[in-house]
Amino acid sequence: MPLQKNCRRFWWSWGMSEWHQLTFGDIALFKKGINYKSEDYADSQYGYPFITIKCFIKGGGYQPKGIKFYDGFATASDYLNEGDLLFAVTDLTRAGDIVGSPLCVPEFGTNKRALASMDCMRIDPFLNLCDKKFLYQKMMLSDVRRQMVAYSAGSTVLHLDIKKVPYIKISIPISIAVQQKIASILTSIDTAIEKTEALIEKYQQIKSGLVHDLFTRGVLPNGQLRPTREQAPELYQETKIGWIPREWQITLCSKVCEKIIDCKNRTPPIEPDGHPVIRTPNVRDGKFVDRDLVYTDAESYRIWTARGAPVPGDIVITREAPVGEVCIIPDRHPEACLGQRMMLYRPDNQYIDSIYFLYALQSKQIQTRLDLISGGSTVGHVRVGDIRDLWMILPDSIDEQRKIGDFLQGADKKLEKERSFLEKLELKKLGLMQDLLTGKVPVTVSEIANQEEAHA
Incomplete structure (x- = not known):
């Protein structure tokens, strides 16, 4: 909320600003990354951080999973500084999701400066014409990236014709102070997004640890985990699914459910509205996803x-x-029905709590079992009988089951809260980008303008 109030204050305090349309060649110099061979790669101890195409996020931004380490030839001008601006000149496919996407070089926490691969190009704006942080935000707009894609070609992946980059058109405020103010606002939202993403990752790690502990140690009546097997081996038994508390058993889903229903061998006819049809895209990460939900008629x-x-x-x-x-x-x-490749469990609450059952199905033990019987392939499948007689971890106490479900629901609520906040931040960022980076909301920074006049 403080962020929103600050943004509103800026909007009211700004007046009209002037923009001009230039080309990339007017505002910056360019340098392509290093041509490399696979033998130039090294480990992190000996190599320099090497930014590759896989470091770019679709639309703009940096992700560390694509980083490599380079120990080949490089000139002094090839080395990067924190905050340098790169953009992708190659895509991973012909879809154009990555080509033209920008990233800011992060701080790598070492005394070794980073390098960029030949799939990247550095853009160094002239400081008297364009602020680097503003340019980073501007390059994430679709109008700039569309031009990048238009200048790209390739039969399997897209490659940007870098000779045409200087001719890409870009509109920017004449005032550097205005550019910096716009960049400052958008950067503050980026920072909030990064912090929220980090918090989500932290909560996911906490939940993963909690799932492991709860489905191997369970919960005592006082709400605490049982001592570990190393601390109290007499509290545990070895089973075909691993070590579990002695009060638990391994059973079958068919023995703890009132009903198990298989779908027909195809999805019903699709209509614009009517009864929802639950298909595989609607089931993700333990949640029902309404996106891509389709419907069928009453007779179907x-x-x-x-x-x-x-x-x-x-x-x-x-x-x-x-x-x-x-x-x-x-x-x-x-009033929904099942689409193809879907099945349904109706837990018998005499034996198993529904929330516990949901989380148990997501546990490592049960997912490992499913992976085994499906052949371990990403496109594998399991038979109806496999689902019907899937193993299930069953604490004898319904109260213990409910405590386990409550712990995991609490973890999920924290995750959902942060994910919802992240979604709001991302929507706010998109709206502000359209307003501030296009001149739709004209701005000047009167205080800075007055200072400039005083020093003139």
């Missing part, structure tokens, strides 16, 4: 629910592409 719904109609609270599971994704049918879809 009747036919496709002849074996049993799904109801809110039932748990659906995918049998293919991918195997083992699960979620609970939400209350907002009271």
Whole structure:
């Protein structure tokens, strides 16, 4: 909320600003990255951080998973500084998702300066014409990237014709102070986004550790985890699924469910509206995803629910592409049917708590079992009987099951809160980019302008 108030204050305090249209060649110099061979790669101890095409995020930004280390030839002008601006001159496919995307060189925390591969180009704006941080934000706009894609070609992947880069058109404020103010606002949102992403990653790691502990040690009546097996081996038993508490058992899903329903062998006819059809794209990471939800007519719904109609609270599971994704049918879809490659569990609450059952299906032990029976392939599949008689970890105490479910729901609520906040930040950033980087909201920085006049 403070961020939003600050942005509103800026909008009201700014007046009109002037923009001019130039070309990249007018505002900057360029240098392509290093041509390299695979034998130039080294380990992190001996090599220099080497930015590759896989370091670019679609649309703009840096991701560390693409970083390599380079120990080949480089000239003094090849080395990068923190904050230098690069853009991709190659794509990973012909889709044009990466080509033209910018990134700012991060601080690598070493005394070795980074280098860039030949799939990157450095752009050094003239300081009296264009602020580097503003240019980074501007290059993320679709109008600039469309020109990059238009100047790219290739049969399998796109390659930007770098001779045409200087002719790419770009509109910028005449005032460097205005550019810097715009960049400052957008950078502050980027910082908030990065912090939120880091918090989400932290919570995901905490949840992963919690899942491991809860499904190997369980919860005592006082709400604490049991001592580890090393601390109290007498509390545990070895089973075909691994070590579990002595009060637990390994059973089958068919023995703890009131009903298990398979879909028909195809998806029903699709209509613009009607009854929701639950398909594999609607089940991801333990959640029901409304995006890409399709519908069918009343008669098809009747036919496709002849074996049993799904109801809110039932748990659906995918049998293919991918195997083992699960979620609970939400209350907002009271009359849905199953699409192809879907099955449904209706837990018997005498034996197993529904929330516990959902999380147990996502546990490493059960997912490993599914991976084994599906053949371990990303496009593998499991049979109806495999889902029906899938192993299940079952604490004898319903109260313990509920405590485990409560712990994991609490972790998920924290994650959902941060993900929702992240989504709002990203939407805010998109809106501000369209307003501030196009001149739609004209700006000047009157205080800075007055200072400039005083020093003239």
